[in-house]
Structures are given as structure tokens and as C-alpha cells.
Amino acid sequence: MKKFTCFLMLVCFILFSSGCIEKNVQTNKSNDQGYIVYDTVKCPNDLIMTNNYDLNEQYLLVNLFQGLVRMDSDGKIVPAIAQSWNASENQTCYTFKIRNDARWSNGSNITASDFVEFFKKFFKEGKGSLYVERLHCIFGVQDYENGIKDFSNVAIKALDKKTLEIRLNYSCNYFLNILSEPIYNLRKIDNKLKDWKNKYNDILYTGYFVVDNFSKNSSISLSKNKYYWNKNNVKSNRILITLSTVKEASLANFESNLINVFTDPPESETKELITSGSAVKYEGNVGNALIFNPKNNDIINDINLRKAITECIDRNYIVKDILNDSVRPSLAYIPENISDGLNGKYINKSFFDINSNKDAAQNDFKESLYAQNVRNLKFIYLDADDNRKVCDSIAKSLKDTLGLTVECEGYQKEEFQDQIKKGNYDIAKINYAPGYNYPLAFLELWTSDSKSNVYGYRNLEYDSEVSQGKTELDRDKQINFFRNSENILIGDMIVIPLYFDNTIVCKKNKVNGIYINQNGNLIFDKTYFKK
Incomplete structure (x- = not known):
């Protein structure tokens, strides 16, 4: 070095x-x-x-608090403060047994009522958040959040000091995956935490x-x-x-x-640190993607333009030459390391090439309406060195291959969100992160009513497939709904994955x-x- x-x-x-x-x-x-x-x-x-x-x-949150269950280093759900649990046959009612030796840090016993109180305050504090939205599967939560009914209507009950019951609106075989996330770890929500x-x-x-x-x-x-x-x-x-x-x-x-110990060293040093044995690479789930503005008629009505732009993207160059193998290319929307809920991994198919295809890009561009009325494209990103390098690289490829002039602009977080909200962009580089380890966590980000879908993507067929997959009890059928949903999302070519983040741990x-x-x-x- x-x-x-x-x-x-x-x-x-x-x-x-x-x-x-x-x-x-x-x-x-x-x-x-x-x-x-x-x-x-x-x-x-x-x-x-x-x-x-x-x-x-x-x-x-991960190290100071613990929830009912947790996910181990192999990605499996294991007991935490709950020593065991049972699910009803239709998986709409979960009963958790709290450990007899589970205690707060002052030595007092942790009871089922502590979890009831935690969720009550969590729903109130997190009103309107994605974290509460993900627990709308619990009976009564949405009505409580919207102020229609009080918390007594929410189906989170202490049956006795050490038994907690949670009833759901529908079969939810991924419910434990949600509960294993650190945000749902038990803590007393008050001004001390603030x-x-x-x-x-x-x-x-x-x-x-x-x-x-x-x-x-x-x-x-x-x-x-x-x-x-x-x-x-x-x-x-x-x-x-x-x-x-x-x-x-x-x-x-x-x-x-x-x-x-530290994580995510400078990209320029990553390869040498890994080669020398000073760093280890762990696969992450956060996706980086391009989104075409769904509110822009020039873009949304011209799929050939979107295809041509997509075919200009060289993921191999981005991963190896720009980001020095600190990330991995995404050839699909959902990463390959996501649980299928059956101790296996969700697999669909690859949608994209790792290298650019300039001939296909030029042919599709010729067929586009946009080619007859070319204007400059506005490409925005969250201001960071790696984002700037990636976006400049894509812009150069579009110029060299299609003759398009792309104006790249980086913004600080609040300004970037404001540009998205106002629709002042043609293309944006964004991140998308799942709330838990399951395909649905990725797919529900893009339904019409999702709080995370601030871009305005809307496809009723997509909404229907995701909704059916969410409530399907048969795991094989459920996975098929998820595959169909991913096929629709990629087929619309509004969201174009680029790469998935890895966590580089130096130790x-x-x-x-x-x-x-x-x-x-x-x-x-x-x-x-x-x-």
C-alpha cells in the first residue's frame, strides 16, 4: 500500500x-x-x-436491544427473548413464550406486557413510517395508526406474564422475518431514547x-x-x-x-485490503438502480428509449473499474442471497447483461420516438463521489453510443428528495433497501400505495400479483407470484438495477x-x- x-x-x-x-x-x-x-x-x-x-x-439497535426472534449469521430465524413460538395452521396467529430468565438491564423481568407496551408506543411514534406499514399485517394496526380505533383493538395481547399472542389479518409465513429486524427490538420508547x-x-x-x-x-x-x-x-x-x-x-x-475494525474503506484501497487479508467482503441487500421519471410522458411513452439507455450500461466496468469490486453487479431486481422462506434462496432469472450491448442500443434508439425530437436529459443523483463517477460513466456511454447529451447533477439529501418529489428529472440514481429478508420486502416498495413509492410508478397488474403473493399460504405458489411481479417490474423498464452493495469489513x-x-x-x- x-x-x-x-x-x-x-x-x-x-x-x-x-x-x-x-x-x-x-x-x-x-x-x-x-x-x-x-x-x-x-x-x-x-x-x-x-x-x-x-x-x-x-x-x-442490534447490539443494545433484542426482540422476540433474531436472524443468525446463516440467515435463519432463531429464538431470542422468545424461547419458542407456535403458529396456527393457517399462520394467522403466533404465540410466543418469553424466557423465564429474560431481564431488563436493571434486573427486572421482561414480560409479555412489555412487548404489548413497546408495540403500542412504537406504532404511535412511527405513525406514517414504513416500519409501521410493514406491520399492517397485524389485525388492528392500520386502524390504530389512522386513529379509527384505539389500541385495545390491536391483536397484540399478553395471555399471561410470559405468553404473547399476535393475530394477523391474513396468512403471513414471512412474519418472523419481519420481526427479526433490529427496528422491532424491545426497548422502552420514551424521551430517554430520544x-x-x-x-x-x-x-x-x-x-x-x-x-x-x-x-x-x-x-x-x-x-x-x-x-x-x-x-x-x-x-x-x-x-x-x-x-x-x-x-x-x-x-x-x-x-x-x-x-x-471498520467497514467500507475507500474504494481505491478495497482490492489490496482484501488481497492482503486485511478485509473480508460480505454480500449486502441494498440495491442501486436507475429510475426513469414515471411522470415524464416523453420517457414513459417511449420504451425503446428506455431499452436503448439500459443496453448502454456496462455493469462490469462500473463494478470493476469504477468501484473496484466493492459491489457486485445486479442482473435482476432481487438479489440472489434472499431467503425463500423454506431455508433456501429465492431464484428467478437474470434480466440484464453484465456488459453493454451497443448494437442493440443503437437499433432500439432508432426505433424510439425520442430519436426524432432529441433534447438534453437531466440525470440526478445523491451527491457522493462514487455516485458521481457512476453517473458520469453512464452519461459518457449514452453520448458515445447514442449521441445523447446528459446533464448530471448531484444534490444533497433534502434537495435530492425535493427534485424527486417535483419530478424535476429524467433519470435518477437511487437506492432501494428491503425491510426484511424476503422477496416481498423488495417488491412491495413499488406498489401504487407504498409509502416508499415516491416516484409515481403504477401498474395495476403488478399490484395484483404482489397482493396475491402477500396472502398466499402455499409457498410454491407464493414464490410464483413474486416471480411474476418481478417480471412485470423489469418488463416495464422503469427501474433498472445496476449493482448491489457489499459490506467490506476491515479487521x-x-x-x-x-x-x-x-x-x-x-x-x-x-x-x-x-x-
Whole structure:
């Protein structure tokens, strides 16, 4: 990594001079005492997070709290605070048995009523959010959210101190997949969670760790939760999380042994870090795609134009030359590592070529109405270096192959959302993220009534297939509905997948037991520092 040596020295000099990593210098000495130092970029504003869709910020929810069930490192649903559960034959009623040794971090027992109270406040706090929308499958939730009926009508009931019953509106064989997501982990939703940076000592935790110190915008110290039901299998007594805002600074600290774990290094360094054994690649589920403006008649009425643009995309070049193999190409809308609900993987088919097809693109463009009345296209993206490089590459390909002039414009998050809302674009580069590990989580993002479908895509046949798949009890038939839905979505050529994100974890050789969830969050219960 010779090309980076001078830069490392410069970054370290700047950081030491400014005192920004004074605590981290002390941390380097602490490494010999045996705890992990994990560096990350973002620190969540609150620990309720019902209106925060940045999955990367859920790393605290994963490690500080736990839900009824969880997903293990193999992607299987396993017991958590619920030691067992039963589903009715038609899978519309789930009964959970709470562990006798399940306790809050103050030693008090966790009861079924605690979950009832959690969901009641969660639905109120998250009114209008995607997280509540995903639990509309529970009887009464939608009416409660809309203020039509009170919470007594919601079918989440404590049958006794240790038995929780949840009844659903329809058969939902993926219900446990939803509940396994960190956002549904048990916590007392109150002002302490909102002001957790100042009130962390007063919060009641249910997971592997508790927060024992927070240094403003610098570090978060976690210690083992002594009342966690499975504390004997939590390997580390302490985890220190440091906060850096620049990837290059994280890499500099890693090379200087000030930290020993961090994720997503600079793309230019990824290949060498993986080759040297300093980094491991984990497949993620967040998709990156182009969307053609469904509200633009010139675009929506000209499928030949959309086909021609799609055929100009060289996914192989984007993945290998622009993003240095830090991502993987998406040849379908739903990634290949998604559960089919039967301990297998959902498989449909490949829709796209990994390389561009310039001859086909030129032929389709000649057949397009747009070719007779060419104008400049506005291509927008969320302002970030990797997005800019990808969009500039696509724009150049469209110019070279089709003679199209594409104006690329990057926007900050709120401005980008405003441009989408107003329809001030022809093409946009977007991300799409599932709420849980199941094909439906991807497909329901594009139904006409979905809160996430802010773009205006609408296809009644698609809505019908997704709706039927959602309620179908037979797994094979359900998967067929999902395949049909994906076929329709791709056939309309409004959403064009480019690549799926991976999580690149950089770690020192002495760090053992690292694993991540489907959202890319590191889970620390089995992690330890080998002396």
C-alpha cells in the first residue's frame, strides 16, 4: 500500500495535531487488554429510529436491544427473548413464550406486557413510517395508526406474564422475518431514547451490551449487559466504538493500530485490503438502480428509449473499474442471497447483461420516438463521489453510443428528495433497501400505495400479483407470484438495477467472531480480541 503511505502520515499528523483522536491514542494501549475498537462514520440521533431509514445506523439497535426472534449469521430465524413460538395452521396467529430468565438491564423481568407496551408506543411514534406499514399485517394496526380505533383493538395481547399472542389479518409465513429486524427490538420508547447521548445511564437495555459512556461525537463505550439472558456466551466485556467522518481517516487509524475494525474503506484501497487479508467482503441487500421519471410522458411513452439507455450500461466496468469490486453487479431486481422462506434462496432469472450491448442500443434508439425530437436529459443523483463517477460513466456511454447529451447533477439529501418529489428529472440514481429478508420486502416498495413509492410508478397488474403473493399460504405458489411481479417490474423498464452493495469489513488478524446482519450491521456478541 505504498501509494497510501504518505497520505497516512499526513492524515495522522493532522489528527494528532488537532487532538481529534486523543482518546484513540489511549485506546491503542487498551488493545492489549483485550477489547475491540470499532470505527464507524455515523452516530444515530435517537434510539427509536422509526423515521430513520439509514440501515447503517442500526448498529446500536442490534447490539443494545433484542426482540422476540433474531436472524443468525446463516440467515435463519432463531429464538431470542422468545424461547419458542407456535403458529396456527393457517399462520394467522403466533404465540410466543418469553424466557423465564429474560431481564431488563436493571434486573427486572421482561414480560409479555412489555412487548404489548413497546408495540403500542412504537406504532404511535412511527405513525406514517414504513416500519409501521410493514406491520399492517397485524389485525388492528392500520386502524390504530389512522386513529379509527384505539389500541385495545390491536391483536397484540399478553395471555399471561410470559405468553404473547399476535393475530394477523391474513396468512403471513414471512412474519418472523419481519420481526427479526433490529427496528422491532424491545426497548422502552420514551424521551430517554430520544436523548440517549445524555441519558444512556438511565436507559433499560435488553441486548448483549449497555452504553456506559458517550464522548460527544468521538466515541461510544459498550460494556456487557450482566442481566442479558445469554450473557455467558457474549465473548467481550467491552466494545469501544469510535466515530470518524472520513473513510481515509478510518484507514489511517487502522494502519496505525489505533482501531482494529471498520467497514467500507475507500474504494481505491478495497482490492489490496482484501488481497492482503486485511478485509473480508460480505454480500449486502441494498440495491442501486436507475429510475426513469414515471411522470415524464416523453420517457414513459417511449420504451425503446428506455431499452436503448439500459443496453448502454456496462455493469462490469462500473463494478470493476469504477468501484473496484466493492459491489457486485445486479442482473435482476432481487438479489440472489434472499431467503425463500423454506431455508433456501429465492431464484428467478437474470434480466440484464453484465456488459453493454451497443448494437442493440443503437437499433432500439432508432426505433424510439425520442430519436426524432432529441433534447438534453437531466440525470440526478445523491451527491457522493462514487455516485458521481457512476453517473458520469453512464452519461459518457449514452453520448458515445447514442449521441445523447446528459446533464448530471448531484444534490444533497433534502434537495435530492425535493427534485424527486417535483419530478424535476429524467433519470435518477437511487437506492432501494428491503425491510426484511424476503422477496416481498423488495417488491412491495413499488406498489401504487407504498409509502416508499415516491416516484409515481403504477401498474395495476403488478399490484395484483404482489397482493396475491402477500396472502398466499402455499409457498410454491407464493414464490410464483413474486416471480411474476418481478417480471412485470423489469418488463416495464422503469427501474433498472445496476449493482448491489457489499459490506467490506476491515479487521486485524487478532479480531475473531465478526459477523454481520443482512443490513450490514456488525454484531458483537461473538466478537473477541485474541491476545
